[in-house]
Amino acid sequence: MLNPTQLSALSRMFSSSVISEIAKKGQSPLFSRLLSEASLFEFYDADNVTIGDAFDTAFSLLRRSGLRNEYVYRSALIRNVLLGRHSLRTASMLTEFRIGSSKADMVILNGCGTVYEIKSDRDSLARLESQIENYRKAFSKIYVIAGTAHIQDILEKTSEDVGVMSLVRWNRISIVREAKENTDYICTATIFDSLRLSEAIDILNELNIDIPYLPNTLMRNAIRGIFTKLNPIDVQNCMIKTLKRTRNLAPLSTLIANLPSALQSIALMVQLRSKDRDRLVETLNKPLNEAFKWV
Template identity: 55%
Template sequence: MSALSRLFSSSVLREMAKKGRSGLFARLFSESGLAPSHPDQSVAECFEAAFGRLRRAGLRNEYIYRAALTHNVLLGSHSLATASMLTEFRTGASKADLVILNGTATVYEIKSDRDSLSRLEKQLADYQKVFAKIYVIAGEAHLRDVLEAAPPHVGVMRLARWDRITIIREASDRASNICPRAVFQSLRLSEAQSVLRDLGVIVPEAPNTLLHAVVGASFERLDPDDVHRSTVKTLKRSRGLASLGELVDRLPRSLQPAALSVQIRRKDHDRLVRAIETPLHAAMTWT
């Protein structure tokens, strides 16, 4: 299970994109227990086979949930030209599993059957300070407990099958309840400065050692709805995914969520695709 899951890690994709091969992929596939289905099987087909194994009930890990959200929400309801996706986005003491930005900012906390709910209360408290809408997407084993633990404004989703998401409870839009200071702490300094400029606030001048504190103080005087609207606009621009559209279309469906979560230089796109198209028997010699 560990080897299967790690096949979709950023380390494997970065190595393939940078070198055109991945010794880590070869080792993990060897440890995964998967056998080639035919002599000319490609690396792409190996990823599809590993994904098929992981998506079985009882084995589904965070990546399977993230893939379902990517395909159903980001690429299904929206597009890379109009929406963006953030993963592992720092929010207070928590890291948001997945955030989708379109006209609003929606965070999705994943609780697979293999996860614990011990931190859920703290995570939701952190998220409501930064995001307008919150959803918890859970497996069957956690669904009842999540419904009881999550406040009424938090939406709840169920992953019924590996790719089928059911909304059990809709999330409320609470942009007016976010905390501008908490939003500032989640942004890069350059992004925070862009938010101020977008809102017509003069970006304060200060020595580099004091600039972070001074910009943060400016956020505390802003209206929550204004901060939310401008932050969504700024993040869609600074962390947009439109440039990855062509690459995503050239990758197997199982790898698309991973590619959208890893920074891959445009000049490395062709190298990554060639690595994915490599026959498995050649890839197993990678070092």
Template identity: 55%
Template structure:
């Protein structure tokens, strides 16, 4: 199957948070049924909803069609679940870093951000993204398709790592990222955090937050961060976010999902066990039944 632009859009949107949440909340999704009918995929009589997701993902994985979700899937499977585990590492998606939002970051012993440049992306915003990421993350990688790699190498500083996702969906490291935690910006990190996380980091660093009204609490903590050493703040941020944004409670749910659905499950993070079970049961249903979802 060679999808046209409309079919390619429908294939990508199948893996959207909206579809995932609707299935987990209702046990069905009219949006899924509509989008799948627009993909041009001919379903088999014995196919389940999970099989349908896998079939759609198999098309998206082909060189030339790959979108950001395919790259997320490769990073999730090869780095987060391959090199690390949900018990030892955490993953952030769409995490604020200055004026940008990071595609995906993995926290283990340090904080590493991955900027995805798929076949559908341009490199026009890359310099600005990297400048913002440097304020929050110790290590930065740009992961790109084979067509983009040379451009990424020539247009990024030598301390920025570069990865390539090849046609077989394997990741190779072209240039190693340099750890530069001593150069992050404590105030930018503070502005990326929830109030409870910001306070926890200060406590970890032995700083007592003054007892002030909530109306000035954030500005007070911001002043505290301005006095801190970058490397200390970065280390405490990793320690805190691994706890506050732990993925360990999702481990059992993730293991029950097909590979095609794991990236969206780790991004949306449905933690309600009733909704998790509802989702598992829904994607186990025959596709022919799901096409009647309303």
């Protein structure tokens, strides 16, 4: 049975700071400290086990029912939906995507855009209604994915058009209620506020709308004003097309193929330079005893 310190250490191993540090420096003192705090790998022959193997073992413990954190849910969605139904060539993904006053845990962009809100067994449902209210303003399909303990409450708290998924096992998702497309609440101002200015300008170009020639200090407010007058469905369709291009994940295909399965999800969430990707793969293939030298 894991104690709170061990559980916290295991969860933090899958943070962007750890992966970025390994990728940029070829070592991570933070990972070494977490490895020690987890107290799970002392029995290994550190010469014959790789650093990547250590991540796989940590993930195998985190994905047990009752311990599943948000990363386990993200990994299940990426495995089953992004890489299962689609591919990095045909779909893209956004994480922690700002929509109104909320951040969507995950948005998968294919022909349409679908928001996935994660509620692990340890999460509260207190903000769920306001989160869904925000997500409706940018995307027409929403799913809430949760542990079995939350499913009934979520079904009761959400309307029939909001889909509900259950993480039955760490790698198997069951659809409890299908999401239905609902474009009634799409808000062009909310969409604009979620985008980079360059993406908003690309959308106007796609819609054949003239771009005002203004100083940078005035441009954002001017473009926002134009967005508020546009057809919401047209803007949403162009937003999905634009984001699939600007947030394209296809260049990461080679990296994903060379990573331990436990790290494929975090690699899609962290921006790394090409040389850092190579360093990450190289370091993960080193013996685990190398990590004990990083402290």
